[in-house]
Amino acid sequence: xxxxxxxxxxxxxxxxxxxxxxxxxxxxxxxxxxxxxxxxxxxxxxxxxxxxxxxxxxxxxxxxxxxxxxxxxxxxxxxxxxxxxxxxxxxxxxxxxxxxxxxxxxxxxxxxxxxxxxxxxxxxxxxxxxxxxxxxxxxxxxxxxxxxxxxxxxxxxxxxxxxxxxxxxxxxxxxxxxxxxxxxxxxxxxxxxxxxxxxxxxxxxxxxxxxxxxxxxxxxxxxxxxxxxxxxxxxxxxxxxxxxxxxxxxxxxxxxxxxxxxxxxxxxxxxxxxxxxxxxxxxxxxxxxxxxxxxxxxxxxxxxxxxxxxxxxxxxxxxxxxxxxxxxxxxxxxxxxxxxxxxxxxxxxxxxxxxxxxxxxxxxxxxxxx
Numbered sequence: 001x002x003x004x005x006x007x008x009x010x011x012x013x014x015x016x017x018x019x020x021x022x023x024x025x026x027x028x029x030x031x032x033x034x035x036x037x038x039x040x041x042x043x044x045x046x047x048x049x050x051x052x053x054x055x056x057x058x059x060x061x062x063x064x065x066x067x068x069x070x071x072x073x074x075x076x077x078x079x080x081x082x083x084x085x086x087x088x089x090x091x092x093x094x095x096x097x098x099x100x101x102x103x104x105x106x107x108x109x110x111x112x113x114x115x116x117x118x119x120x121x122x123x124x125x126x127x128x129x130x131x132x133x134x135x136x137x138x139x140x141x142x143x144x145x146x147x148x149x150x151x152x153x154x155x156x157x158x159x160x161x162x163x164x165x166x167x168x169x170x171x172x173x174x175x176x177x178x179x180x181x182x183x184x185x186x187x188x189x190x191x192x193x194x195x196x197x198x199x200x201x202x203x204x205x206x207x208x209x210x211x212x213x214x215x216x217x218x219x220x221x222x223x224x225x226x227x228x229x230x231x232x233x234x235x236x237x238x239x240x241x242x243x244x245x246x247x248x249x250x251x252x253x254x255x256x257x258x259x260x261x262x263x264x265x266x267x268x269x270x271x272x273x274x275x276x277x278x279x280x281x282x283x284x285x286x287x288x289x290x291x292x293x294x295x296x297x298x299x300x301x302x303x304x305x306x307x308x309x310x311x312x313x314x315x316x317x318x319x320x321x322x323x324x325x326x327x328x329x330x331x332x333x334x335x336x337x338x339x340x341x342x343x344x345x346x347x348x349x350x351x352x353x354x355x356x357x358x359x360x361x362x363x364x365x366x367x368x369x370x
Contacts, residue, residue, distance in 0.1 A: 008023050008040050015045075016046050072366060073362055078102060101140050104147075143282040183262045196248075197285065225263050225264075268297075269297050298313070299315060
């Protein structure tokens with residue numbers, strides 16, 4: 001069978017976990033299996049941002065014409081600017097080829113506490129172009145059913161494609177001898193709570209910070225290790241408690257699974273406020289934790305309600321303290337959660353299997369253009 005030629009346009013704002021999980025991993029898997037050839041402009045595992053000169057190094061849109069001429073179909077990560085959308089429209093209007101846009105957020109529900117609100121506040125230009133882009137595509141791919149419903153009146157063909165992980169890579173990570181890893185080593189008797197995420201999760205972290213602080217006050221052996229770009233989160237905590245808080249810097253996306261394991265967690269937490277912006281989110285945070293065999297406590301909200309009580313501890317906002325304490329004191333429960341969640345992630349969210357959903361979408365889109 002002839003290989004499909006797929007052009008994936010990844011602008012700088014998606015050169016991060018968004019592009020990595022939504023398209024890079026499944027495209028690489030389909031290419032590895034021999035179904036497609038790819039041209040990718042540009043995905044660098046997060047290196048498009050030239051921090052030293054404070055500017056974006058990106059791909060001139062005019063160069064996209066050669067890639068569109070080469071491809072059988074195209075995928076465009078969300079980029080809410082008129083020039084970008086004009087080239088996306090050229091793909092369907094001039095080249096007569098499928099243009100699938102990839103949306104990962106319900107941007108019009110962006111909260112004021114989210115850094116993205118600067119771009120997607122009511123009446124913003126970016127919000128206008130986000131909706132305008134829907135007129136010029138042949139399809140849209142999203143990560144959740146909720147997000148599909150948000151756009152169903154704007155795009156006819158919307159595909160729900162779940163975020164999935166490279167479990168072969170994660171199993172290599174899981175086989176590491178952690179005692180030989182010098183980073184973030186634990187002290188004897190230490191019990192470690194971990195959280196990993198970006199600066200957009202300030203509101204979510206605040207759901208459980210008081211509970212974590214109170215646990216650390218009661219249990220002097222408990223520490224909190226987290227990633228993120230937050231300052232001042234624990235400024236008001238007692239001095240002896242603050243000394244048991246450690247931050248972990250971000251890493252190249254290819255090393256993310258390894259970093260999670262190196263955090264040496266005993267419990268991983270996934271707090272999420274219940275709002276429309278978060279209801280459109282996927283279950284990726286829990287998948288990441290489960291893939292490296294952590295027991296997880298997560299907010300009882302839509303993205304995480306796909307998991308059973310035997311896989312994840314789901315909690316209401318007022319239940320964080322008691323849930324953490326109960327799981328800390330129950331090693332048997334911890335092991336059962338690890339076993340069940342890992343099994344579920346490997347079965348249902350493995351990119352080796354789920355990449356076929358992308359292939360099905362490609363074939364359907366090509367059939368629509370005939």
